Amino acid sequence: MTGKRNAPSVIIGYGRAGRDLHHRALRDIAGADPAVTAVDPRPAEVPGGQWVPDVRGAVRALRASGHRVSDAVFHVTVPPDAHRDCLEQLLSVGARHFILEKPVAPTVQEAAHLVDLAEVTRAVVLPMSVWPNSRVTEAAEALVASGAIGAPVAYHMEQSKPRFRRSLQDRGHASAFEVEMPHQMLLALHLAGPVAEVTASRGWDLPLPAGRLAGLGGAEVELRHHDGTTTTLYTDLSSPVRRRRLHVHGTEGTLVADYPVSGDDDFGQVRIVGSTVHRVVQDAPLTRFVEQAYAHFRGEGPAPHGDLALHLRSMELIDAARATAFRDAGAPASREAA
Incomplete structure (x- = not known):
């Protein structure tokens, strides 16, 4: 990959996830079909592997190809719900990079x-963290750091899309x-x-031609960070259009970052409202994450952004937000639909 032995x-x-995301990322990095071993109880065609x-x-x-188990990267x-058992099994046979x-x-x-397990075994476990490693995020951070909008005071993030069919089927x-x-x-x-606290949270049902799916229409969460800045997270799963957008409101202006919304077009945009600053960024964040992870395993760079502890904190906050949103109405356990 990129000419270096991985x-x-x-x-x-x-x-x-394994076939269409991880294996595809490995192919994109290598520019060909890399030698991959795929483990699955169901027989599968594995291009190049x-x-x-x-x-x-x-x-x-691995041993037949002259590799130690500890040499390999396990995706x-x-x-x-199988992650814990899988990691424990892999650790027991000598795996160390995940x-x-x-x-x-x-x-x-x-x-x-899992946080404790990685610490005790000294295994390197890198959880998939897409948007923190996006080039769009990097471009937005660089503009904020340059002082283009002054000091950030509030963030607004939206990821919306129409999700009717998938919500019904999955x-x-x-x-x-x-x-x-x-x-x-x-x-x-x-x-x-x-984050210091979840200050507000709400969720709503997904409307259908006849009936509804409880709790699956969308959600909104408001956060207060320790430094005093605030963040609003918004997702509408009945939106007629796809949108992945970040607003950063500063003391002297507002930055808008639009992320790629699908694999059909891997370009995002970053702009400053009311200014001529407008950057178009080619972005394949999952592939970039995998490439950075392998470089880190080789000892050639830092780990990608977003470690296990950050994922744990994210889950704690989402649990708190969900509990706040459905505290009065009760958990959205029942799902009515035609």
């Missing part, structure tokens, strides 16, 4: 266990707080720093 790659779980049904098969494949893309798909765990308690999320909000919360912590 550690062998093992993808644990070759479903959508090989399929094995379990971790023992991956260990044998953990199994469902979140890229962990988000969410890192199904509960705050499980995430805290019952894996209980509310809108679990769809786009984790991405936004992580970015808020990265940009504005530690």
